[in-house]
Amino acid sequence: MKFDAIAPGIYPELVYPPYKSTTHRGPTQPLLRVDAPVPVSQNIAPKSRILLPNDADLTAQGEAAPLGEKIVVTGRIVDEDGKPVRNSLLEVWQCNAAGRYRHKKDQHDAPLDPNFNGWGKMMTDDDGRYRLITIKPGPYPWGNHDKAWRPAHIHFSLFGNVYAQRLVTQMYFPNDPLFAYDPIFQSIPDEAARQRLISRFSIEETVSDQMLGYEFDIVLRGRDATPFGI
């Protein structure tokens, strides 16, 4: 696979002072473009036994249904040529409907839900598709500045089909009033790149009277680099 250099503005700014902790953590040297055959042709290969029952249904991991708005999120993962990223590991994690993560360092004064962990994983199918059932996460405060509240989001961690496709990102929900005030979202200079992180409401994916549907497609880096004559 071939990985074209990414135009400035598509990735977030590594040092973006409104997001305070980037100041000392974002590398300041330009990334070194390297020709390395292994990361662009091979990958980490998890066995299917890593998948546990209900890993793709975050509402079914407790004794009873979690509180909140049950939703289904689905989409296709493709590469820059539009080819499906098949049989590829995808992890998700999120806070609960009240905006609280099951994590010892989350100090937000909102209740944990005994029936909601907020994490899962799955593999894409032959069409690059994934489908995840969960609870719509709530917004939460994070202390970066006065009235700093994160827009509701689900974290995605993707392994791709080759190592260099690895991606961690966040999926947002349409029309969130917090976008304009969120330095994490705003650290991405390119407007279109920001918009691509926002899922679409889908009446087609909505399941009768059970749950609303959202679509979130993902394009990983990398093109098929079949040389001429092959």
Place this chain on the structure above:
Amino acid sequence: MSNITTSQTIGPFSHEAWKWATDMTPAADGITISGIIYDGAGVPINDAQIEAWQPAAAKAEAEAAIPGFRRVPSGEDGGFSFQLSKVDPAPGEPVAYITVFARGLVKHQFTAVFLADDAGLSQSAILDQVPSARRATLLADRNADGSYRWDIHMQGDRETVFFDYE
């Protein structure tokens, strides 16, 4: 203009969700690499996740859930440690490819670690592309007990070389 999906930080709350893979780490009796991950002010980063991939271990770890893969969170002191299988990489290849994630790091960073006493270093096509003054940031030094020490610096004079693969 590329239509790729952009990156966002892993944030501070990845640990519970990522733990399943940390627990998959085989208890190897092999090459131990330990270090501390520092920010640009010299402060240890206590919420990083480090992933190490050792392609050469695929065969030796064929029965593992994720052969050749290690995922370790940094501790409160910024420390991390992972054990790799004792297999020789192809000459010039890193002992492991590394991916770094952290709160405040809006895009994961790729790097690689080589063993400073690896006789194959001079043949490394990857190291050959790294300016000589910065190569040491990718080298793990051997400790007296046979383990290796490798720190990660996100910024500063010793900023680790981070890659963008072609």
